[in-house]
Amino acid sequence: MATASAxxxxxxxxxxxxxxxxxxxxxxxxxxxxxxxLCAFLEVWHEEALRQAAAVD
Structure with missing residues (x-):
């Protein structure tokens, strides 16, 4: 999915x-x-992102 569009x-x-x-x-x-x-991200909220993804699943 790395090359797929949103x-x-x-x-x-x-x-x-x-x-x-x-x-x-x-x-x-x-x-x-x-x-x-790249230093493109100040913060990455791994747990929150995974929690919200789990809610979608």
Missing amino acids: VEIARAVRAGRVRAVEVVAGALERIERADPV
């Missing part, structure tokens, strides 16, 4: 082809890998 991801979650928790976990992993170089 619309494609939302459709896949709604259709049950992918879980929201999986999408969020993947995004958090990419942030962890890239942010030490």
Whole structure:
């Protein structure tokens, strides 16, 4: 899903082809890998993001 658009991801979650928790976990992993170089995030709320994704699932 890393190359999918937000619309494609939302459709896949709604259709049950992918879980929201999986999408969020993947995004958090990419942030962890890239942010030490990019310094694009002041804060990343891992637990809150995963909690909200679980509520969607």
